[in-house]
Amino acid sequence: MHTSSSLHDALHQRLAQVRLLLLDVDGVLTEGGVTWTNDGVEQKTFHIRDGLGIRLWQRAGGLTGIVTGRTSRVVQLRAEELGIGFVRQGVEDKLEMTAGILAECGVPWEQAAFVGDDLPDLAVMMRCGVGVAVANACPEVIEAAAIVTRMPGGQGAVREVIEQMLKARGSWEAIVRRYQPASA
Numbered sequence: 001m002h003t004s005s006s007l008h009d010a011l012h013q014r015l016a017q018v019r020l021l022l023l024d025v026d027g028v029l030t031e032g033g034v035t036w037t038n039d040g041v042e043q044k045t046f047h048i049r050d051g052l053g054i055r056l057w058q059r060a061g062g063l064t065g066i067v068t069g070r071t072s073r074v075v076q077l078r079a080e081e082l083g084i085g086f087v088r089q090g091v092e093d094k095l096e097m098t099a100g101i102l103a104e105c106g107v108p109w110e111q112a113a114f115v116g117d118d119l120p121d122l123a124v125m126m127r128c129g130v131g132v133a134v135a136n137a138c139p140e141v142i143e144a145a146a147i148v149t150r151m152p153g154g155q156g157a158v159r160e161v162i163e164q165m166l167k168a169r170g171s172w173e174a175i176v177r178r179y180q181p182a183s184a
């Protein structure tokens with residue numbers, strides 16, 4: 001039997017231990033909309049603050065990966081821009097694919113976080129040390145998540161998760177200070 005504060009401490013501990021952040025794309029890094037050009041090219045809109053968050057996370061030593069069911073060139077381009085180490089598109093079984101990524105980078109399940117929004121994310125989220133649902137995830141994903149973000153997918157939800165992990169490690173304040181003007 002846990003008190004709510006010991007549950008909170010346990011979650012804080014798990015957040016502080018995350019080394020690999022895994023992200024779904026549609027509905028997590030984007031709002032979920034997919035636009036097609038007349039030439040059949042898929043377009044997506046990403047949030048710039050998620051991008052800076054991912055860079056800050058990586059600069060703090062964190063690993064990042066994308067595991068998505070769809071396949072598009074724009075995801076490859078965005079991942080390259082951000083230096084995301086693991087990019088897996090067209091994934092049918094996210095649990096199996098994630099097991100492969102973890103084996104490749106030597107990170108145990110307990111030190112992985114997965115951010116999802118829909119049913120294909122459910123099994124892998126529940127297996128990871130920290131399963132995160134974006135605010136507008138489907139009800140089953142929200143129900144299963146250890147954390148539900150305040151922000152919806154594509155509007156800074158990933159940034160929010162990264163802030164929580166860095167705050168749990170106690171390193172967020174130092175990061176923010178780098179952006180603040182030097183005091184006289």
Ligand SMILES: [Mg+2]
Pocket residue numbers: 024025026027028116117118
């Ligand atoms: Mg999704």
